[in-house]
Amino acid sequence: MSENGAGPAPNQRAMRFGPSLRRLVAELSPNKVLLLLAVAFAVISVLLMVIGPYLLGMATDVVWQGAVVDPAAGIDFTRLLQVLAVTGGSYLAASLFGFVQGVALNEAVQRTIRTFRERIEDKLHRLPLSYFDRHQRGDLLSRVTNDIDNVSQVMQQTISQLLNALLTVLGVVIMMFFISPLLALVALVSIPLMIVVTALIGSRAQGRFVDNWAATGEVNAQVEEAYSGFQLVRVFGREAEVRTEFGRRNDKLFRAGFVSQALSGLIMPVTMLIGNFGYVAIAVVGGIQVVSNQLSIGGVQAFIQYSRQLTQPLSQIAAMSNLLQSGVASAERIFEILDAEEQTPDRQGSLPSPLRGEVRFEHVDFSYNPETTELITDLNLQLLPGQQVAIVGPTGAGKSTVVNLLMRFYDVQAGMITIDGTDIASVPRSALRSVTGMVLQDSWLFHGTIAENIRYSRPEAGDAEVRAAATAAYVDRFVRSLPDGYDTMISEEADNLSAGEKQLVTIARAFLADPAILILDEATSSVDTRTEVLVQHAMARLSSSRTSFVIAHRLSTIREADLIVVMEHGQVVEQGTHDQLLALADGAYRRLYNAQFAGAAVTEDPQA
Template sequence: MSNQKSARSQGPGFGPHGGMGAPVQKAKDFKGTLKRLIRYLAPYRFNLLAVFIASILSTVFSILGPKILGMATTKIFEGLMEKFNNIPGAGIDFDYLFRILGLLAGLYLFSSLFAWIQQYIMASVAQKTVYSLREEAEEKIHKLPLKYFDGTTTGETLSRVVNDVDNISTTLQQSLTQIITSVVTIIGIIMMMITISPVMTLILLCTLPLSAVVAVLVAKKSQPYFVGQQKTLGQLSGHVEEIYTGHEVVKAFGHEKKALEKFTAVNEELYQFGWKAQFISGVIMPLMTFVGNLAYVLISIVGGVFVTKGFITIGDIQAFIQYSRQFSHPIAQTANIANIIQSTVASAERVFEFLDEEEQVPDEQEAQVIHYPKGRVSFEHVDFGYTEDQLLIEDMNLEVQPGQTVAIVGPTGAGKTTLVNLLMRFYEINSGTIQIDGVDITKLKRSDLHSLFGMVLQDTWLFHGSIANNIAYGREGAAEEEVIQAALAANADHFIRTLPEGYATILNEDATNISQGQKQLLTIARAILADPPILILDEATSSVDTRTEVHIQKAMNHLMEGRTSFVIAHRLSTIKDADVILVMNEGKVIEQGNHEELLAQNGFYAELYHSQFSGQKMDESIG
């Protein structure tokens, strides 16, 4: 994206990011992607036709300028020669000149007007096209299953939805009109030159293959250095990001010198690739200028001979030289735009790949609604696996009554979070049913299903905004008094009022201006305000101090009153009072019961509990 912007800012140049010599991102299926992109432009075909016509008229009016200016030059030259030869009544015909200059001013005025019209229409077409693309991308995000986000980085998704779409927008708005103008200019200039002198036109055209050979040879030579530059730039960016984000670790282990040495080495390598790429690609323009000047000298010599022989007028030779100087610009511009379009099609392909991602199973057309949810949950013969051939959960059966607290325990990777994801229908089960109040969750709209749940997770999520707005996020249209009541119930009101701005305090992007424990209290207040019939609690106290843990535990106990609660437990001492404890290992519920029953079984749970208890005792004795 930034590469293409650089290309455009350089015009027809040959810098590191655009133009000849620079590596271009290529589409896997250029033709197929281009056809699909053109389909987005189909509704605006009449607008595009108007752009095409305006572009032709603008270019034609501009091309006629040198020829008409040459007529004025010829008239001045003839008047001076007649006066020099003492012809009676000789002199410069100023009336003719003023008419010519007026005509010339009108041509350039109309050229500018049509250029403005084409840019205005094309800007509208480009923005409407990318508006459709962004709208589709936004809708797509809401239809993608959780497994897509598990397997794709946020940066990659944002790059496709923002950068690649923006790249398409810029190309449609600028490069499409430029390519039309360049092609029309090339054809128009050749036609005008032929009307002046076919011989001089042939001389000029003979120099084109030489220019092309120079450009291709130099581009081929510079290509490896551009590739090396991009690769090394990625290494340098990764190293800087790694050191910046982990600077505390680097300092703690005394690796500043080692990090600096690596940076210096990679930076030196980038410098070597960079200056070689810049130098070699920079040679293209001087060489092409040399070829152009060579053609200019030949044309001037031949043109001078033709003028003395009376084959053409001096104004025509002036016009021809102007055309020859203009000729190289649209050719270089066309080559540069060809690279940009290739990169744009690659961006379009990335956007279309995103739009073609497999979507989650759509909601039922005749979806059911639970009008008065009680919170009864049941799993019946549930099988689930992230892949078809490897099941993570097999034949799971569970019955949870309204108001009960279900604790889910087990080692890392046992399937605790997966169980919650299935309950929220973030993933589709392979077989069996999950029901809430006797209704299969696949028969509910996902939005209705999610509204039945409140979540307090170990990783808090707060957005940039006031504390009041963050709490109010739990329920749309919540009044200020309701927000305060929720904060009071969550034991968060006291710390909020100690802040300088109170409830109006603005949290920064990562909410680092309050502590981890305070963040948790705000998420609990949000859940209390939502007043859901079912709660999902992922141990929210594992990263806070003992005193804060007591406050959070009290707030969560208040939140859980009268609600069906699923608690993912890491500290087993916090779930001893749970109505049902599910012990999971390798995706299966291997034990089920309350705390006393499971201890009496002296099985996996008892082993987990005693190992944690022994660890706590050891910590206390060490302390």
Template sequence: MSKNQSPGGRRHGGGHGTMHLPLQKPKHFKKTFNRLLGYLRPHVGVLITVFAAAVLSTLFSILAPKLMGDATTRLFEGMMNKIRGVPGAQMDFDYIWNIVVTLIVLYVLSSLFMYVMQYLMSGVSQKMVYTLRRQVNEKLARLPVRYFDTHPYGDVLSRAVNDSENISNTLSQSLTTSITSIVTLLGVLVMMLTISPLLTVVLLVTIPLSLVGIKGIAGRSQLYFKQQQERIGKLNGHVEEMFTGHQVVKAFNREPQAINTFKEINGSLYHSAWKAQFLSGIIMPMMMFIGNIGYVLISVVGGMLVINRTIQIGDIQAFIQYARQFGQPLNQIANISNIIQSTIASAERIFEILDEEEDTPDLPEPAVLPEPRGHVRFEQVSFRYKADQPLIEQMNIDAAAGSSIAIVGPTGAGKTTLINLLMRFYDCDAGRITIDGVDIKTLKRDALHHLFGIVLQDTWLFSGTIRENIAYGREKATEEEIVRAAAAAHADHFIRTLPDGYDTIINEEGSNLSQGQKQLLTIARALLADPVILILDEATSSVDTRTEVHIQKAMQTLMKNRTSFVIAHRLSTIRESDLILVMNHGHVVEQGTHTTLLEKGGFYADLYNSQFENNDQKQITG
């Protein structure tokens, strides 16, 4: 069983959190980046304000160390004058108090502009991602069934949810962080140069050492983090399989093998995670070590400059603070470059959905069936899923309005494909299909689908009340109509025995109902829709024999004056059908009533007899 793993969450902000994720690189960075920028163009005015707020917030915070250095210098000078006994020497507290007030104002303004920046950027990112999600949702509604047949639902879900969330997080956090990081880097560099070009050179000499170390360690840790993500996915897949199939595992006494498999995957995950965390954990101590070397050099050289009266002692304090600030944006920029790569890759995955080929559009002036009767004809219809593998070739079927058509045949004969073509989930390659003489390609798709009611072998119920699930068959259905449909499907009795009756909540997995009960609800849903054409894909396969008899009687009544297509594997359920189509390898090899086909002694007779011989053999051996 293959599992589609969703990308894990990621951390944002300073430090090295983003190095803990495998880097997902886009295929076409520039093209995707430019396209993503297109979603930001409607918000240019807000983005300019965001940029201005980020610059002002950063500049105000950059000025603070210099002012604190000036205060330190004035305090030091006053203290030294007192020690030297300079007449009238005293501490200039008015000057220092003015600096304190100025610093408070600067920090308040910096915080205020930072708040404005984050607030506006959050709004832009959410509006942009809202647009992307809406476009993806609308696109999925327009995509053909072929797309969903060839793309795992987990992958589609990951693109629609996780990838859009990835873009949102980058815009709201990493984009503003990158702006402030660049402004901080440039501003701090300018301030350091104004204090002392020599100390600035001393600091810059230590930076290449840290960058080389980060690159070497991050490269190795990236490999182990990628292994960690892969093994987490494998572990999740194994656990999900074992829990969903726990009854089978227990029935075949495979618990020891399941536990051993878990231990093996878990052990592999442990080793990868330990190595990844260990290597990434080295980065911060290494940065601190190199940074401390830089501080030592600055202190030694700065002390010599102070002794020589080249700079003031407060300037050394300010410079050390700037040196600390200088390293942080370098780390953030390195991390953000990886985040941007991953974000563009996420955008690329979303754009791949948006660029998928859609269903053939409806005609500008589609045909209308004012009073549909349900006369269905297949005229020389041919179809193949793959160009080199023919499936249906020149099929001809004539189903009169109100007749019941049974479709039988071995697995892979093309039974479900026939229904997919009829509902125009796929378009036929040649020939045409008509309803009441009108080619279905000339009808609007939603109008065509309104003609059908369908009950599949695999039940689908959503989390909600039983009443809501039945009412899904027709919008604005009344309580009386819902109950009548449930009664016709022989579901009303079991519904009323439930504690909350029609208000019973069906849980997410539908596990609080039996498979047969769920099937009865889907039948009731289809009956409520009151379609012109009814499609039953082995609709009674999951109910017991007694319930099946009741349903068959109800179906016979309900299928009167309604064209019905019944895909059946148990041939005993289709004896009363008006027409039986026997399919094999995409061709209708026989057609007729149950009696005429048995008398013919052909393919259908062999299927029918072999099925009942098997049943008789089971009864004898039982």
């Protein structure tokens, strides 16, 4: 993987054309019945097409015999019409079988791509969050959209043509040796030269195609980042830098695309040139054989047609090499996702029922990068059923990491986390998350109505339940002022709601889920002070019968918490109620409180 996570570095996967192509072809194996039918129809179609020049040569011999060799007898028009009728029928049947072959092959390819997309989708859900942390979102989107579309187009365009081309070459060579072994050897001399030229040019073009699709991923990533943050780009006046960066990456994509297409574009004209030299040699040798009565004029005519039929599929195969190289480069980027290490498999345990909600962290160690210093070391924490626990501390103390570990977004490296005495690593993630509600600092809403966004946590909930959750989260107040009420459509960027309104909708979503354990990670950071007070009262009612975690920087919002946990450097340094912690003369919580409410001055340079 390249350093910027935008795709494979050229020297890593560029030369794996053969193995990657075989793996891509193997993806078709579940549809082998359709493939076998396509091959059978292709064989019949090519066979009927290949005998056409031979039949036309027979017609030429009939005309030549009656017009030149034996003018007194004249042309046998009955025989001529019979030969032409068989020829026409042969070409017509070849076209029909070719059409049926195309339909069968198209069905096989489209089924394969559908399965391919399903596998990618399933794989993304099995990848750990750390994978998405290491890769740019725009590049991942490019892989699952642009690269899959490219593979689909390449398979659709090349498989049928390659199959027909290979069968045509085989059939034509057989007919050539049947008509004249000497001319066949003359014609076949050019084939090894074509193969060598194609291999030399193709090997150099393959690396450039990998560069091309990697550069495509970089451009998509940059555009996605710039577009999603366009307000900040304008606020800080960085439009020029964004345009410059886009221009740099776009130029890189242009160069990679130009070089790859230019190299692969050389293949067809070079092979056609070689084929034309062979065509001249066939005409000369064939003429000599006609003069010496070793071959009929119709045989030469048929052979010349066969020589064209031979060079045409070979040129097609050469011309398709650029498509194949592009498709294989895209396939390699998709295979990288399919081959990525998945999150640890779920075990088939279960949580106690009914759930009381006692949570314990026992000697937990964790680091986002095991090669660096651990973020959390020997964390021990106990939360009793029904407690509202607030976790506070400076930025980077590990507050959000604690709840990420509880939700098993990441797995601990040592120790364990239990709910009612059951290790959460022993139960499926879906079972754990089904009893847990979470409201994040960054609100996420999808394109749909407000009611649909609230109902996302419990799709079977009725309208009355949705409105009750909205009322509890103070969403109902502003929804009633909207023209369409709960049927108001939220735009794709959710920019028709304020930041606070979006957050309230996500809180209502958590209310509707009615979870046994509630996690609020800076859930009220985007609402105004008055609304925050109202939401806190609602949260108190919601939390009265369940264990709840509240991560907050504004300490005024967690005064009433049953337990306040203060973290520093991944460890719990203090625990207690608001009053108990304030009573500690030089305690960490008191320092945070004074810095927030007393405006304590910084006495030393934090960079010193």
